[in-house]
Amino acid sequence: MIKSTFYIKIFYSLLFCLLFTGAHAQKKFTIVLDAGHGGEDHGANRLYDDIGRVTEKEITLAITLKLGRMLEKNKDFKVIYTRKIDEYPSLTDRTNLANRSKADFFVSIHCNANTKTTPYGTETFVQGPDQNKTNLEVAKAENDVIYLDEKDRQTFAAYDPSSPESLIALKIQQSKYLESSLIFGGFVEENFTTKDKRLSRGVKQQNLHVLRMNAMPSVLIETGFISNYEEAHYLASDKGQTEIAESIFNAIMSYKRAHDRRLGISDKKQEPEKTAESPLKNDFRVLLMSSPLKYSSGDPALKGLNYVLPIKENNLYKYYYGVSNYASVRDINLKTAKDAGFRSASAVGFVPNQKLSSGYYTIEVAISREKLSSNSYILQTLKDVNREKVNGTFFYTYGNVKTLEDAVKLQKELEDKGIKNTVIQKVNK
Numbered sequence: 001m002i003k004s005t006f007y008i009k010i011f012y013s014l015l016f017c018l019l020f021t022g023a024h025a026q027k028k029f030t031i032v033l034d035a036g037h038g039g040e041d042h043g044a045n046r047l048y049d050d051i052g053r054v055t056e057k058e059i060t061l062a063i064t065l066k067l068g069r070m071l072e073k074n075k076d077f078k079v080i081y082t083r084k085i086d087e088y089p090s091l092t093d094r095t096n097l098a099n100r101s102k103a104d105f106f107v108s109i110h111c112n113a114n115t116k117t118t119p120y121g122t123e124t125f126v127q128g129p130d131q132n133k134t135n136l137e138v139a140k141a142e143n144d145v146i147y148l149d150e151k152d153r154q155t156f157a158a159y160d161p162s163s164p165e166s167l168i169a170l171k172i173q174q175s176k177y178l179e180s181s182l183i184f185g186g187f188v189e190e191n192f193t194t195k196d197k198r199l200s201r202g203v204k205q206q207n208l209h210v211l212r213m214n215a216m217p218s219v220l221i222e223t224g225f226i227s228n229y230e231e232a233h234y235l236a237s238d239k240g241q242t243e244i245a246e247s248i249f250n251a252i253m254s255y256k257r258a259h260d261r262r263l264g265i266s267d268k269k270q271e272p273e274k275t276a277e278s279p280l281k282n283d284f285r286v287l288l289m290s291s292p293l294k295y296s297s298g299d300p301a302l303k304g305l306n307y308v309l310p311i312k313e314n315n316l317y318k319y320y321y322g323v324s325n326y327a328s329v330r331d332i333n334l335k336t337a338k339d340a341g342f343r344s345a346s347a348v349g350f351v352p353n354q355k356l357s358s359g360y361y362t363i364e365v366a367i368s369r370e371k372l373s374s375n376s377y378i379l380q381t382l383k384d385v386n387r388e389k390v391n392g393t394f395f396y397t398y399g400n401v402k403t404l405e406d407a408v409k410l411q412k413e414l415e416d417k418g419i420k421n422t423v424i425q426k427v428n429k
């Protein structure tokens with residue numbers, strides 16, 4: 001008797017739970033946590049006299065499990081782990097899992113190492129702009145992961161991968177992933193510096209497989225350098241791992257709030273709604289420096305920044321980093337440039353597709369002390385190359401276009417023909 005009333009009670013409380021949660025059913029925010037490396041792949045590691053071997057795969061797992069426990073306490077989240085033990089899922093396994101679970105966000109956790117012991121600090125990577133094409137292919141292939149928000153859905157009523165409208169929708173979606181990843185990266189690096197008093201090396205764009213193959217906003221967090229004595233001790237400590245997990249957790253909460261506001265999911269406990277960021281009229285690039293010297297990508301003078309666009313004007317090379325028409329991304333790019341060591345970097349506005357009223361853009365294809373031979377690859381490949389001699393050096397330029405966008409396109413065409421290391425030049429007449 002006692003037993004049966006007990007079961008009836010359980011039955012009613014279960015029923016109540018089902019009805020209650022059913023009425024409030026809302027799609028959970030699915031987050032994939034990826035502990036870097038594992039199994040045979042140890043990642044970075046160093047041996048220290050006092051604490052023994054510090055191994056990346058162990059630290060990334062410890063931080064990931066702590067972070068996962070924090071998230072699992074909140075019923076709004078669904079947490080998926082690429083690994084919970086010391087094993088090695090391939091990079092493709094990791095991205096397939098994320099794509100098939102239709103995750104809303106992907107966080108990969110790593111530790112840095114350097115041959116020198118001095119470098120330290122945190123950095124967060126997001127997909128590089130060149131990756132958009134690959135991401136687009138992934139999104140097309142995994143077409144059931146396509147998710148557009150309400151506004152896009154109205155504009156692009158039905159998804160048909162072969163229609164041009166859908167392709168535009170996908171492109172919009174790709175740039176949103178990048179924006180979202182940059183915003184999240186800003187939150188997490190901010191927490192590392194303000195809450196944990198650590199050095200942030202900034203939010204950076206890089207072509208990384210785990211980021212490239214994901215059809216959702218994705219970041220890879222380098223939580224510190226195992227090769228630096230103090231940081232290795234911090235990373236190996238319970239205190240350090242907890243602080244890092246908390247900083248990532250707080251960034252996820254900030255991101256989720258912004259995400260909910262965008263989708264119009266209201267929550268009375270939250271601060272008043274901020275208006276969604278609208279794009280600016282101009283594109284902004286960060287001017288790193290002006291120099292009479294030409295540096296190619298990867299040159300130490302560029303301090304590790306990728307996607308730097310040099311534009312030559314009045315015999316000076318101006319080096320521009322990043323491009324965005326969102327104020328928040330512009331500010332993050334500027335901070336990244338300053339963190340990298342370009343203290344006097346500034347954001348410069350570019351009017352999109354602005355035609356020069358006087359003057360033009362051309363491409364500097366070669367600089368040489370000697371005259372290029374008519375058999376040279378450049379002169380064989382291109383017609384109407386201009387040659388100019390300044391202070392005993394020959395400068396070769398090609399093409400004449402009115403907008404920077406066309407110049408970028410022309411430069412890409414030359415690159416496809418195997419003519420690399422060219423520089424866009426603005427000629428004022």
Ligand SMILES: [Zn+2]
Pocket residue numbers: 036037043044056110111
């Ligand atoms: Zn790693």
